Amino acid sequence: MAMASTISDQELQFISQWTKESDVAKLRTHVLEHWKRMQESSDHLYGCMKSRNYLEPRINKFPAYQRLLKRIATENLKFLEIGCAFGTDVRQVLLDGWPAENILAIDIVDTYWQFGLDLFLDKTHPPPIQTLWADIIDDAVFDPTKVPSTPTNPVIGEQFLNGRIDGAFAGAVLHVLSAETVRALLQKVFAALAPGATFFGISLGITGTDDSFPWGVTPDGKGDKRVLHSSGSLKNLAREVGFADCITLEVPRPASLDTQEGSIWQDGELELMESKGITRVFVGFEMRK
Ligand SMILES: C[S@@+](CC[C@H](N)C(=O)[O-])C[C@H]1O[C@@H](n2cnc3c(N)ncnc32)[C@H](O)[C@@H]1O
Numbered sequence: 693m694a695m696a697s698t699i700s701d702q703e704l705q706f707i708s709q710w711t712k713e714s715d716v717a718k719l720r721t722h723v724l725e726h727w728k729r730m731q732e733s734s735d736h737l738y739g740c741m742k743s744r745n746y747l748e749p750r751i752n753k754f755p756a757y758q759r760l761l762k763r764i765a766t767e768n769l770k771f772l773e774i775g776c777a778f779g780t781d782v783r784q785v786l787l788d789g790w791p792a793e794n795i796l797a798i799d800i801v802d803t804y805w806q807f808g809l810d811l812f813l814d815k816t817h818p819p820p821i822q823t824l825w826a827d828i829i830d831d832a833v834f835d836p837t838k839v840p841s842t843p844t845n846p847v848i849g850e851q852f853l854n855g856r857i858d859g860a861f862a863g864a865v866l867h868v869l870s871a872e873t874v875r876a877l878l879q880k881v882f883a884a885l886a887p888g889a890t891f892f893g894i895s896l897g898i899t900g901t902d903d904s905f906p907w908g909v910t911p912d913g914k915g916d917k918r919v920l921h922s923s924g925s926l927k928n929l930a931r932e933v934g935f936a937d938c939i940t941l942e943v944p945r946p947a948s949l950d951t952q953e954g955s956i957w958q959d960g961e962l963e964l965m966e967s968k969g970i971t972r973v974f975v976g977f978e979m980r981k
Contacts, residue, residue, distance in 0.1 A: 889981050897923070
């Protein structure tokens with residue numbers, strides 16, 4: 693995890709590539725000032741945002757993404773990101789040559805996207821992709837079975853939904869949601885995907901059990917518990933929703949992330965989890981329709 697006042701050259705590589713600014717010292721100052729402004733804002737910041745995980749894309753590490761990239765030169769593939777936040781990953785997708793008109797990024801709020809425009813210095817020429825600021829589980833704004841489904845932006849309904857998406861990605865999204873919302877999100881993504889298409893991503897999860905574990909509360913003020921899925925519980929859920937298969941990969945989670953999550957756990961939850969021999973890992977997943 694990045695320390696509050698230090699940002700490595702490696703962490704600045706992507707923003708340098710995107711902005712074409714090679715003066716690393718200048719970028720470091722810009723990133724730090726931007727980060728401080730965000731801390732001072734009244735907007736909710738997730739733990740991974742406080743530790744500046746948004747500086748580096750992670751989508752390029754997924755085999756499912758690499759397989760899709762090999763096809764974009766010859767096929768008109770549609771890409772959906774759920775919970776795009778600052779837009780770091782969709783900017784990587786654009787740099788990788790995916791046509792902008794075939795990319796749809798969704799987030800429940802546009803707050804982080806706006807922070808992203810400031811961060812990536814492209815407010816005057818934002819990434820020319822389709823965006824939708826809506827709760828993906830809300831049928832009124834996102835019903836992937838109806839065309840057109842988004843009255844505010846019929847292009848999205850006509851071009852992207854109703855089984856047209858070839859690849860959907862969600863990075864660090866499932867673990868901020870409740871169990872019911874994760875199920876609803878998977879159902880929405882399933883309906884939006886073309887037959888044979890994949891939904892892939894990574895979330896904080898658990899190992900040492902095949903069950904899921906409730907933790908903290910969602911930041912929407914409803915008081916619902918968030919859920920941490922294990923490989924087993926995520927695979928079961930994917931199957932129940934209708935996915936043909938789901939593979940998962942457990943990735944060790946550095947202990948340094950404890951401070952990032954510190955305030956999310958509620959009284960006794962962490963101790964209960966540990967008393968059952970359950971530990972936290974990252975769970976990468978790839979679900980095929
Ligand atoms: C922890 S952040 C992860 C952001 C980014 N994908 C990353 O990897 O750094 C979770 C994101 O999911 C978004 N989100 C939460 N609930 C959502 C929902 N129901 N529909 C769409 N986006 C949602 C949040 O606004 C936030 O941007």
